[in-house]
Each structure stands twice: as structure tokens, then as C-alpha cells.
Amino acid sequence: MRIVERINRDLLKPVLETSWRFYAIVVVCGAVVAWALFCWGWQLHYGIGVTGKRRPEFWSLYITNFVFWIGISHAGTLISAILRVANAGWRRPVTRCAEAITVFALLVGSMFPIIHMGRAWLFYWLVPYPNDRMLWPNYRSPLIWDFFAITTYLIGSLIYLYLPLIPDLALLRDKASGWRGRLYYILSLGWRGTETQWHRLEKAVSIMAIVIIPVAVSVHTIVSWDFAMTINPMWNSTIFAPYFVTGAIFSGIAALIVAMAVLRHVLHLERYLEEKHFSNLALLLLVMSLLWAYFTFSEYLTVWYANEPAEMAVFWSKVWGPYSPLFYTMIVCCLVIPVPIIAIKKTRRVWLVAIASLFVCAGMWLERFLIVVPTLGHPRLPFNWRGYSTTWVELSITAGTFAYFILLYVLFAKLFPIISIWELKEGRRHEEEIVVKSDDVEASAFQF
Amino acid sequence: MSQWGMVIDLNKCTGCEACVVACRTENNVPIAGEEQTVMGRQINWIRVERYWEGEYPDLKASFMPVLCQHCDAAPCESVCPVYATTHSPEGLNVMTYNRCVGTRFCANNCPYTVRHFNFFEPKWDAPLDQALNPEVSVRPNGVVEKCTFCVQRLHTGRARAKAEKRELTDDDVRPACVQACPTTAMYFGDVSNPESEVSKQGESPRAFHLLGELGTKPRIIYLKREA
Amino acid sequence: MTSKHLHFSFEGPDRARRAVRELERAGVVRSRVTVMSGEPFLEIDDPLAAAHPSHIGWFSLAGGVVGGLAGFALVYLSSHSYPLVTGAMPIVPPMTTGIVVYETTAIGAIVATLLRMLWETALPGWKKLRSDYDAEIEDGGIIVSTEASSEDENKLRSILSAAGGREMA
Numbered sequence: 062m063r064i065v066e067r068i069n070r071d072l073l074k075p076v077l078e079t080s081w082r083f084y085a086i087v088v089v090c091g092a093v094v095a096w097a098l099f100c101w102g103w104q105l106h107y108g109i110g111v112t113g114k115r116r117p118e119f120w121s122l123y124i125t126n127f128v129f130w131i132g133i134s135h136a137g138t139l140i141s142a143i144l145r146v147a148n149a150g151w152r153r154p155v156t157r158c159a160e161a162i163t164v165f166a167l168l169v170g171s172m173f174p175i176i177h178m179g180r181a182w183l184f185y186w187l188v189p190y191p192n193d194r195m196l197w198p199n200y201r202s203p204l205i206w207d208f209f210a211i212t213t214y215l216i217g218s219l220i221y222l223y224l225p226l227i228p229d230l231a232l233l234r235d236k237a238s239g240w241r242g243r244l245y246y247i248l249s250l251g252w253r254g255t256e257t258q259w260h261r262l263e264k265a266v267s268i269m270a271i272v273i274i275p276v277a278v279s280v281h282t283i284v285s286w287d288f289a290m291t292i293n294p295m296w297n298s299t300i301f302a303p304y305f306v307t308g309a310i311f312s313g314i315a316a317l318i319v320a321m322a323v324l325r326h327v328l329h330l331e332r333y334l335e336e337k338h339f340s341n342l343a344l345l346l347l348v349m350s351l352l353w354a355y356f357t358f359s360e361y362l363t364v365w366y367a368n369e370p371a372e373m374a375v376f377w378s379k380v381w382g383p384y385s386p387l388f389y390t391m392i393v394c395c396l397v398i399p400v401p402i403i404a405i406k407k408t409r410r411v412w413l414v415a416i417a418s419l420f421v422c423a424g425m426w427l428e429r430f431l432i433v434v435p436t437l438g439h440p441r442l443p444f445n446w447r448g449y450s451t452t453w454v455e456l457s458i459t460a461g462t463f464a465y466f467i468l469l470y471v472l473f474a475k476l477f478p479i480i481s482i483w484e485l486k487e488g489r490r491h492e493e494e495i496v497v498k499s500d501d502v503e504a505s506a507f508q509f
Numbered sequence: 510m511s512q513w514g515m516v517i518d519l520n521k522c523t524g525c526e527a528c529v530v531a532c533r534t535e536n537n538v539p540i541a542g543e544e545q546t547v548m549g550r551q552i553n554w555i556r557v558e559r560y561w562e563g564e565y566p567d568l569k570a571s572f573m574p575v576l577c578q579h580c581d582a583a584p585c586e587s588v589c590p591v592y593a594t595t596h597s598p599e600g601l602n603v604m605t606y607n608r609c610v611g612t613r614f615c616a617n618n619c620p621y622t623v624r625h626f627n628f629f630e631p632k633w634d635a636p637l638d639q640a641l642n643p644e645v646s647v648r649p650n651g652v653v654e655k656c657t658f659c660v661q662r663l664h665t666g667r668a669r670a671k672a673e674k675r676e677l678t679d680d681d682v683r684p685a686c687v688q689a690c691p692t693t694a695m696y697f698g699d700v701s702n703p704e705s706e707v708s709k710q711g712e713s714p715r716a717f718h719l720l721g722e723l724g725t726k727p728r729i730i731y732l733k734r735e736a
Numbered sequence: 737m738t739s740k741h742l743h744f745s746f747e748g749p750d751r752a753r754r755a756v757r758e759l760e761r762a763g764v765v766r767s768r769v770t771v772m773s774g775e776p777f778l779e780i781d782d783p784l785a786a787a788h789p790s791h792i793g794w795f796s797l798a799g800g801v802v803g804g805l806a807g808f809a810l811v812y813l814s815s816h817s818y819p820l821v822t823g824a825m826p827i828v829p830p831m832t833t834g835i836v837v838y839e840t841t842a843i844g845a846i847v848a849t850l851l852r853m854l855w856e857t858a859l860p861g862w863k864k865l866r867s868d869y870d871a872e873i874e875d876g877g878i879i880v881s882t883e884a885s886s887e888d889e890n891k892l893r894s895i896l897s898a899a900g901g902r903e904m905a
Contacts (some may be wrong), residue, residue, distance in 0.1 A: 180611045195817050204614060252859065269849060442622055587825055
């Protein structure tokens with residue numbers, strides 16, 4: 062069988078054929094999501110008091126989740142856009158997995174500013190729209206910057222996911238039937254694959270890659286400024302912007318590795334998501350882990366050395382006090398476990414790297430929690446210090462959003478090829494051409 | 510235009526908390542109950558912070574009534590996404606409860622932790638629900654609230670002065686806490702008028718701003734307690 | 737004079753390029769020849785792209801400028817329509833306004849890129865899909881399609897067959 066036909070068959074199989082595993086995942090995730098929806102309804106009815114929030118910890122798990130998911134969303138941009146700009150061929154099978162993570166992580170993450178609001182049904186007041194009472198949002202507030210940044214990034218990511226998807230949608234249009242054939246017919250916009258179309262598509266995608274990188278950097282910078290713009294101890298730090306962006310890329314790559322490892326196993330994509338892809342991503346993960354450790358050390362060293370009382374109260378609560386078990390767990394998960402697994406070539410295998418990435422995801426969630434809650438628990442007037450404990454509502458909604466993300470991702474992988482087929486074909490051809498040319502065989506003689 | 514300010518003399522404060530009781534009565538502050546208070550959700554627009562010094566039997570207690578400082582450079586105001594808290598031309602940090610959507614960003618950014626949130630629908634056990642002040646709104650579930658310098662009394666006082674065709678004086682406007690303090694440890698009035706009681710008290714050499722080094726420019730001057 | 741589309745499938749970009757050259761030599765206008773494929777073979781013939789260079793880049797830039805100006809106007813005008821002082825900051829602080837303008841610039845560039853790309857690629861284009869397309873491209877073939885009047889039909893058919901093409905139904 063020719064390579065093209067084999068690629069088509071292997072990568073369309075998950076879309077065109079459905080196994081019991083798909084239905085099982087949908088049912089389980091759906092159940093968790095339904096439970097989380099019930100909990101949210103409970104919270105809307107009774108009030109934010111059903112969570113563990115209190116004075117002075119007015120933000121806790123929901124904002125932790127918000128920052129966590131927006132962080133995960135940086136996976137797509139790094140892999141897809143930066144590697145595309147750098148012309149790295151190994152990105153090809155990975156781009157769509159990554160871009161899909163970005164879109165769904167943004168969708169899930171952007172639910173949290175609404176979930177955590179006291180009067181969530183009025184969330185649209187943060188949107189600038191003309192009204193009789195001349196009421197507009199306050200552009201000096203970091204939450205409004207959040208709104209603009211996340212909306213821009215979401216629209217940008219959706220377009221960045223959709224554009225390279227169009228030719229694959231055309232492929233599906235030609236292969237699928239029934240209601241799905243109809244869906245792909247509409248979504249592929251009548252793509253014919255003419256030279257002009259290919260040229261313009263590639264040009265648009267290159268421009269998008271260049272534009273989306275500064276947008277992605279700005280998004281998590283602005284999210285970090287939700288904290289850095291305050292005068293709270295250990296929040297008002299200039300390092301937060303690069304710290305958060307680094308942490309975002311770090312957790313994003315980890316999430317991508319986990320997603321890819323699962324897809325590779327369940328959808329039998331071993332031929333396409335190869336060891337080398339995981340190895341390359343793992344090396345990037347290693348770099349980000351060390352970078353994250355560097356920023357964390359800088360942050361804690363400067364606080365400890367300057368010895369300012371308000372900041373030291375927060376510092377001690379994390380390093381020696383009630384939050385210290387979580388703090389050291391975070392360090393183990395983000396640094397101690399992944400670095401040796403990845404650095405040693407023998408252990409840099411798909412499954413081990415995926416397990417290390419799971420630890421990284423857990424560690425980074427803890428990192429977000431440790432940024433939000435200890436500072437809030439130790440305000441400048443010590444009379445108001447307090448510990449924190451969570452409730453079933455908060456935990457259920459957290460679990461529900463994880464389930465929701467998995468559900469959206471699985472549905473996406475069912476409806477659309479999770480590996481970019483045309484890009485893979487293009488990449489294979491370029492590789493073979495290089496090999497052929499180096500063998501001094503006439504290029505036009507190669508059979509495809 | 511008056512510029513409102515307050516002076517609290519810590520020499521005179523006995524920590525009796527009459528101000529706390531007066532404030533919650535005047536301003537329809539909801540009751541949290543024992544369980545919620547232990548958790549930390551009680552709402553006290555003014556609270557008396559108490560710090561212990563020394564070891565038994567040489568213990569000393571320091572009291573400090575802390576309320577919204579109505580900072581001229583309030584860190585809480587700029588972070589509200591919907592303008593629910595802004596600065597009035599008379600120097601008050603005003604709350605617009607109808608506009609608050611409950612993001613609680615302002616509450617996080619207040620270094621004095623004087624902002625409170627309605628975690629549940631506010632309730633008063635009978636017969637306290639008969640004692641609500643009709644001049645003050647009852648805040649709904651999910652809204653942030655804090656000390657307003659009894660702005661309703663300001664409005665009433667101004668209206669009365671206007672009706673009686675005279676200038677507004679400091680005696681017309683007295684917040685509930687200032688009125689209730691048995692040792693007259695609190696003064697309130699127009700700080701732009703050098704003759705007012707509050708301006709004269711503020712000139713004391715014992716004067717300081719709480720957390721003044723943060724640059725919030727609070728409108729409340731504390732007078733240091735002499736040992 | 738009726739015209740129909742001739743679809744010939746070729747293996748490999750070199751054969752397709754040769755076919756296009758033969759057609760041009762026979763007098764067919766380049767813009768009436770379409771090359772369709774399931775993956776980009778941009779080395780087949782770039783003059784189409786060069787003759788009508790893409791303006792997507794300029795539109796992205798323009799979209800960014802428009803977005804940035806719109807963002808600034810939004811912040812400036814709406815803040816002044818109901819000016820409220822917060823935290824001793826000016827009504828329109830430069831740095832915070834700059835952040836919002838940055839984001840609206842980006843969204844302007846992004847949307848302009850998409851719209852211009854759709855325009856230049858003539859998408860959505862379901863009508864053309866019905867008249868001039870063959871699903872053979874999805875299995876690896878490169879289709880060279882040309883519009884032929886009834887007189888030229890046989891001549892063009894023989895040119896394309898000689899170049900190594902296989903006619904599609």
C-alpha cells in the first residue's frame with residue numbers, strides 16, 4: 062500500500078471507527094461533569110459560602126484552577142507556533158494535539174472567573190457593551206485585561222486550530238458519509254487543494270504563528286498581574302510575569318506529553334507519535350523544569366534575604382509552616398522526579414516521560430495553590446491571619462472541569478483527525494526528498 | 510467642599526467594642542452565627558484588633574479599632590472590574606452595592622483586610638430583623654461591603670442643613686461608631702477646615718497612619734498610645 | 737461553445753509540472769489551469785502565486801492598526817463618558833490602556849488575516865467544488881485541471897496524456 066493511503070487509513074481510523082472505549086470515557090466523564098454542574102447549581106443557589114473561602118482567603122481553588130488551565134493552554138502555542146516558526150519538522154504530528162489542548166484548556170479555564178464570582182449571572186458586566194446607563198468596565202482593573210487577553214487568545218487559537226484543519230476536513234468530506242459527511246462538507250468550506258489555496262493557507266498559518274506567540278505570552282503575563290498588581294506580601298513581585306509564563310509553558314508541555322501518550326496507546330498511533338517526539342518534548346520539559354526552578358529559587362531567595370516581616374510571614378508558612386508539606390511535594394513533583402527521568406537517556410522512554418509529566422501537572426497545580434492561598438492567609442495585619450480548608454463543592458467542581466476537558470478532547474479526537482494528515486504527508490515527502498537527493502538518485506524518479 | 514477624615518486616640522480606647530455594636534446596628538450588618546464566625550466569615554465593618562504583649566502575669570493588651578481607612582490612593586478601587594468601588598470628591602471610598610458582581614479582588618487588595626463579603630444570603634434571627642435601619646440598604650448574597658463613614662448620615666445631615674438654610678457643620682454628621690464611643694476616642698469631621706476638632710486632634714505629635722509606609726494615604730489618623 | 741473541465745491525475749510533482757508547461761506551450765493561459773493536490777506541492781509552479789502575490793500580510797498589518805485604534809478609542813471614550821476616580825489613578829492611565837490596546841491590536845491582526853485568507857482562497861467555495869474537483873487527490877494523485885472548449889478538448893487531452901497523466905472521469 063502506498064504511504065499516502067496508509068497514512069489516510071491509520072489517521073482516519075479513529076475518526077471513522079468507534080470502539081466501546083470511546084463510549085465508556087464519554088459516560089464516565091459525562092457523569093462527573095453532571096455532578097459538578099449540580100454542585101455549581103448548589104453554589105449559585107446558596108452562595109460562595111458553600112466553598113472553603115473565608116476572610117481573608119477570598120480566592121482559593123477556583124482561581125488556582127483558573128491559573129492552572131490558562132497555563133496548560135500554552136502547550137499549543139509553544140509547540141505549534143514556535144516550532145513552526147523555527148521550521149522544526151518533528152512538530153508535524155504533534156501540532157494538532159497541542160492546538161486542541163490550547164483551545165479546550167482555554168474554554169475550561171475561562172469558566173472559572175465566572176464560577177468564582179459572587180453574582181455570577183452578572184458576568185457580562187465585565188464586557189464593554191453600550192447601554193443606557195453609560196456603564197462601562199474599569200480598564201484599569203487586571204480582570205478586564207484578563208477578559209481582553211483571554212478572548213483574543215481564544216479566538217486566535219480557534220482560528221489557528223481551524224485553518225490547518227480545513228484540508229483534513231476536506232479529506233474527511235471525501236471519505237465519510239451520512240450526517241458526518243454533511244458536517245465536514247460544510248466545515249471544509251469547499252476546499253479543493255489548488256495551488257493558490259495551499260499557498261494562501263500556508264501564508265496565513267505562518268502569519269498566525271507569528272502573531273499568536275506574543276498573544277500567548279501576554280495572556281499568562283496578564284493572569285500573573287491579577288496577583289502582581291496587588292500590594293500583598295509575596296504577590297507584588299516583578300518576577301511574576303516571566304515566572305508564570307515559564308510555569309505555563311512547563312505545565313503545558315507536560316499536559317501535551319500526557320495527552321499524546323494516551324492517544325498513542327489508545328488509538329494505535331505508535332508509527333506516527335514516535336519515541337523521538339516524546340524525547341524531544343521531554344528535553345523541552347527538562348529545560349522548562351530547570352527554568353521554573355531558577356525562577357522559584359530567585360523568588361524565595363530575594364524574599365528571605367530582604368527579610369521584610371510581612372513577606373517573611375508568608376515565606377515561613379510555605380517553607381516551614383502549615384503549607385510546607387504541599388510545598389515540598391510541589392518541588393518533588395516539578396523538579397526531583399522529572400529531571401533525572403528525562404536527563405538519563407535510558408529512562409527517557411514514552412511511558413516514563415508520561416508519568417513524569419503527570420507528576421509535573423500535579424506539582425504545577427500545587428504551585429498555583431501555593432501562590433494564591435498562603436499570601437491571602439497572611440495579610441499585613443496579623444490579627445486577620447487564618448488557615449484554609451476546602452469543601453466538597455470546590456473539589457467536585459475542580460474534578461468536573463478535569464472531566465470536562467477530557468470529554469471535550471475525546472470528542473474532538475473522535476470528530477477530527479488528531480494528527481494533521483496533510484502536514485504529515487508534506488513532512489514525509491520532504492524527509493524522503495532529502496534522503497533521495499543525498500543518494501544522488503534523480504528526484505523525479507521516486508515513487509510516492 | 511468638605512473633606513472627611515477621622516482621628517482615633519488610642520490613649521482613650523478601652524477596647525469595649527461599643528463602636529462595633531453601633532456600627533452593625535446602624536448599617537444592617539448581617540449576623541454570621543457561631544460556626545461561620547469561627548471559620549472567619551463574620552462581618553464587622555469596624556473591628557477592635559487586640560494584640561497581647563509580654564508573658565503572664567505581665568501581660569499587656571493593645572487595642573486598635575480598624576475600619577475602612579478611606580485611602581486617597583486606595584489599592585482596592587482600581588482593581589474592581591466594574592467600578593463598584595470608587596472615590597468620591599469628598600474623599601470617601603464609596604461602595605455601589607448594586608454594581609458589585611462579587612469578584613472579591615478589592616477584598617484581596619486591601620492591606621487592612623477591612624472588606625467583607627456576603628458568603629450567604631444575609632439573615633437576622635427574629636426579632637433582630639425588626640431592627641433594620643431603613644436608611645441603609647441590605648446587601649444581597651455575593652456582594653462585598655465595608656465601612657462607608659455612615660454616608661447615609663452625611664446625606665441626612667446635608668439635607669437638614671440645607672433645609673435649615675445654614676452651612677454643614679461637623680456636628681451634623683457623626684458616624685455611628687464615633688457617636689457610640691463612651692470615651693470619645695474617635696473624632697470625625699472636615700479635615701480641610703483647620704478649625705475643626707478633627708483637624709486639631711490630627712496635629713498631635715502622636716499622630717500616625719496605619720501601614721502608612723504603603724502609600725495608601727489613609728483618611729484616618731491614629732494617635733499613638735502613650736505607655 | 738460549451739466548455740468542460742479536463743481532469744488528469746499525475747504521480748509526483750515533476751510530472752505535473754511538465755504537464756503544466758506543455759499546456760502553456762500549447763497556448764493555454766496559465767490562469768485557466770488549476771493544479772489540485774491533497775498536500776501542498778508548491779514547487780510545481782509558483783508563478784500563479786507570484787503573478788497575483790498574496791496581500792494577506794498587508795491586511796494583517798492593517799487589521800492590527802485598526803484593532804489598536806479601536807481599542808484606544810473604546811478605552812478613552814468610554815472612560816470619559818462616565819469618569820470615575822479610582823485609587824488616585826488618572827482616568828486613562830497610559831500603561832493600563834496600552835495593555836488593552838495590545839490585545840485589540842492582536843485580535844484585529846488575527847481576524848484580518850483570516851478574512852483576507854478566505855477572500856484570496858475563494859472560500860467558502862462549494863460551487864467550484866461541484867464543478868472542478870476530483871477526490872482522487874486524497875489518495876496521493878495530483879490533478880491538473882484545465883477548462884477546455886469542445887474544439888480544444890482532444891488536443892489538450894492528448895497533451896496531458898503524453899505528459900504521463902491518467903484521465904479522471
